[in-house]
Amino acid sequence: MAKRTKHWAMVIDQERCIGCWTCAVGCKVINNEPAGFWWNRILTAAPGEFGGRSDESADPASDNIDVPHGTFPQVEMAYLPVACQHCDDAPCVKVCPVDATFKRDDGTVMIDYERCIGCRYCIAACPYGVRVFNWGDADHQVDFTVGYGRDYRSDGRLVFTPDRPRGVVEKCTMCVERIDTGQQPFCVDVCPTGARIFGDLNDSSSEVSQLVKEDGATQLLPELGTDPNVYYLPVKSEGTV
């Protein structure tokens, strides 16, 4: 019997997100990300604000994190965690000249560290700014490897290595090591408020399917038609900061 393919997706509930960066730090640790690398960032937004469109809300008082939008007492704020959106129509996959960035059947987007030529076309093509490049040799704050600690291959292609080769692009893998063995991505497990929900969109009874179909989960920059597999539940309640 053919194994039914998965279609992995993640829903991030902005009403629950408290901007604590635990997911970002957890991501950095488990993936042994070098100093200065962040596969996952928590942006300070206004409720319902996508892409920093100032026509949707008042501007923040400054360009720093954790600064509410608007003027006191009409202030509002929400957090927008952003990592690779694992788009179904991924611009990075379309522009990669050597098929180093590729899409798996389960919807995730991977980078083959052994194929990437380092042209950085994908960085220019990504609307979400989630890709980081190994400009020089990886610089770590500790002198030992943390996290997964070993190479991981998907269909024979090297999609993760703790020792980053210089001159290749990297980004969130949706914790391919974990989802391939039935676990959830690490950011989902470590989130203290349960703001991240992970599941299979091909399973209509899964929580993510329900949230996407019935609870109005939205995508980031949907007008671009990239059709991400990461969805957001915007802050709805008035006066929530």
Next chain:
Amino acid sequence: MATFESSAAATPGLPAGRRIGAGWFAALGILALWGLAAWIYQLTQGLIVTGMRDEVSWGLYITTFAFLVGLSAGGLIMASAAEVFGVKSVRPLARLGVLTAGACVLVAAMTIIPDLGKPQRVWELFRYPQWRSPMIWDIIIVVVYFVFAAVDLGLMTGRIGKVSRRRQALRVMAYIGLPAAVLLHSITAWIFGLQISRPFWNTALLAPLFVTSAILSGTALIALVALAARRFGKLQLPDETWSALSRLMAAAIAIELFLVGADYLTILWGNVPSERAALDMILPGGSWQWVFWLEWVVGGVIPFLLLVLPRWRGRFGAMAVASVLVLVGVYAFRIELVVGGLLKPLLSLAPGVSIGSASPNAFQLVGSYHPTWVEYAIVAGLLAFLGLLITLGYRWLGSLDREEARA
């Protein structure tokens, strides 16, 4: 000051001329070697020694690549226009044009190599081509264009083909050359223009704009080479050839500024924040306004006036200055496009985009880019190598003519 009218009798061709001083070759050679040394240094350290980071992830190398691709236009268009449109006045420039085109596109292809994080994997472009990527198509057209220029030059100098067939072959080549040139610049434009992630690039105007700026900078380069050959090599061209170069350049400046202006107006009128963000940095008052001034005034209005005002029109000195300014302006346009498009990310929210190095800050809200000495050295080295190729090629053409004259 010498004017076109005072130039010597119209005898097209490339006569022997006096030797260009050894100083020229020495200077270019040293620059080229210095560039090579800088590249070797970059190979040992990685691209960390450049000023590029994750926000502005393309810099001088890609800018120079786009610029050199544009420079290669003039030559082939000149050679083809003589045949296709019967523009007789530019025929004397055909061989010089094709030589320049081939040299420029060769050095353009070389410019890609130092930009790669893994240059040792460049062969993968041919082993694992991904056909949806505009970059693959650009590499194909660059290779085709170079081979085409080489064959065309071979035909023109009688190195390949039978004498009886050569005339006809050249005609066919001219008809292929023109669309090939348009394709080369269009595909290079589409590398940028198709990207929805960069609103500043994402305009249908980009391909026509690249074709125009290619004709503009290509003509300026041909004019400069011809002027240098006139000065040092005693090249003599009929007045109408100089005048054709001058008029073509002036027209291309006007069309280029019209297209860029139309693009600016569309963005300003539409007032979409993500599109305004990039343009506001370039327009007067923005942090990158020097690009605007270089493009519109130094490389736009001033050379245009030098080429059309009766006071300067027809003077070799004015034409030389105008050509140099045009090249500066077109280079500024490439910087405006490549770097300007990358400065403002779509998700422009604090703390910004991770830039891939820990100091001074791991994040940037607005991109910044300051090329390092390594980038300047490598680019200068490549341009010096281009200068060497053109000078040597020109001498080779001259020596062919002398052989012919003896025979």
